[in-house]
Amino acid sequence: MAARGPDRELLARVALCAVCAREARGFGYCHGLRWDRHPYHRFCSRRCQDVGSTIARRNNGMIDKTAREAQAIRDARTHFAEALTDLGLMEPFFHRSAQDIDRLIEAAVTGYIDSMQDQAARKERTGTVLDDPLPF
Ligand SMILES: [Zn+2]
Incomplete structure (x- = not known):
């Protein structure tokens, strides 16, 4: 979805949870810790981190x-x-x-x-x- 109005630039700096799209809060996962090969996913909570890392492990690092x-x-x-x-x-x-x-x-x-x-x-x-x- 597209950001509207003056918030567009701000939105680009706000990290969202890769699972539920809430604001990310310091939880993350990178498949195999291979930052050069796989994306770093951010999460809002430990629960979403557990779900997201499980999905990423099944899908070669992708969610x-x-x-x-x-x-x-x-x-x-x-x-x-x-x-x-x-x-x-x-x-x-x-x-x-x-x-x-x-x-x-x-x-x-x-x-x-x-x-x-x-x-x-x-x-x-x-x-x-x-x-x-x-x-x-
Ligand atoms: Zn979440």
Whole structure:
């Protein structure tokens, strides 16, 4: 996803977790410690480091998020359906294609991750929860 506006330069300096895209916090892994041959992956937590290093060991030092992202979106369908049911909104969505549902989930996830990355680039604004009177 592309960075927008004046945050673009800041974003380039903020390292993100190779597993979950949260801000990286001092955890890392380089396959075989071969810095000349394999990328150095950064992680937000020990948990993501364990997961990411396991993936990298299986994939010659690489962490490809594409397949896991697609699976995560499929896995989120259940939670999405539960929320629709709880809100009495299942009827308009029930006969939509899996692609349509995945598109809605992906839009929400992309917006969430964009915001997390933007916030990581603006550390001075942490701790402020703004009122959110309108959903859009
Ligand atoms: Zn992480």
